[in-house]
Amino acid sequence: EVQLVESGGGLVQPGRSLRLSCAASGFTFDDHAMHWVRQAPGKGLEWVSGINWNGGTIGYADSVKGRFTISRDNAKNSLYLQMSSLRPEDTALYYCVKDRQGPGGDFWDWGKGTTVTVSS
Amino acid sequence: EIVLTQSPATLSLSPGDTATLSCRASQSVSTYLAWYQQKPGQAPRLLIYDASNRATDFPARFSGSGSGTDFTLTISSLEPEDSAVYYCQQRAYWPPEISFGGGTKVEIK
Numbered sequence: 739e740v741q742l743v744e745s746g747g748g749l750v751q752p753g754r755s756l757r758l759s760c761a762a763s764g765f766t767f768d769d770h771a772m773h774w775v776r777q778a779p780g781k782g783l784e785w786v787s788g789i790n791w792n793g794g795t796i797g798y799a800d801s802v803k804g805r806f807t808i809s810r811d812n813a814k815n816s817l818y819l820q821m822s823s824l825r826p827e828d829t830a831l832y833y834c835v836k837d838r839q840g841p842g843g844d845f846w847d848w849g850k851g852t853t854v855t856v857s858s
Numbered sequence: 859e860i861v862l863t864q865s866p867a868t869l870s871l872s873p874g875d876t877a878t879l880s881c882r883a884s885q886s887v888s889t890y891l892a893w894y895q896q897k898p899g900q901a902p903r904l905l906i907y908d909a910s911n912r913a914t915d916f917p918a919r920f921s922g923s924g925s926g927t928d929f930t931l932t933i934s935s936l937e938p939e940d941s942a943v944y945y946c947q948q949r950a951y952w953p954p955e956i957s958f959g960g961g962t963k964v965e966i967k
Contacts, residue, residue: 848902
C-alpha cells in the first residue's frame, strides 16, 4: 500500500523559512516523479512544484519560483520542500503527491497533507 | 501558462440524474488531462487520466471524454456519495508546467 506522510508544517512569520518533508513507502520511490500540491483554506488545488525521479528535471509554479526549492533523497525515500520568504498567501494545506510511472505529470496517490500558516 | 476553465462552478442535481462537467483549456493539451474527486476533509483522488481512462477505484458511472481544448466529465445515475468537488488538471507541458482548473462542486439534493 502506498503511503505518503507529510511533516514539517506549522505557524511561521512572514519572511521566514520552513522545510516540509514527505516520507514515502509502499512503492519503488525512484521509479516516480513526485510533486507538492497545495490548497489554501476554502480554495482550489494549486500545483506547487514537481521533481523527476533523479532530480534532473524540476518545475515550479510561478507563484513560488525563486522562493521554494524541491528536492528528493531516493536513498531515504523522501521528498522535501524548502520554503523561503514565506508570504501570507502561502498559507495552505500542502500535499505530497506521487506521479505515475514514466513521463508523468499527474497525481496518482496523495498524502493527507501538512498545514502551513504564515502569519505574524 | 495553460489556463483551465471549469464550468459550471456548482451543479445541483438529484439522485439518478446525469452530471455533465466541462473543462476548457486555453490551448491544446491533447489528451493529457486528468480529473480528480475531492470530498470535504479528504485529499483528492485521481478519477480519470489521459482524458478518458477511469481509475480502478471508480465505477463505470464515471466517464471522461474530449481532446485538444474541450473536455467533459460525465457522472451518470448520480448517487449521494458523488457529492464532491471535481477538478481537471493538465500535464501536457510537464515538465515544467502543470495546472488545475478551479473546480466544479456537485451537490446531490
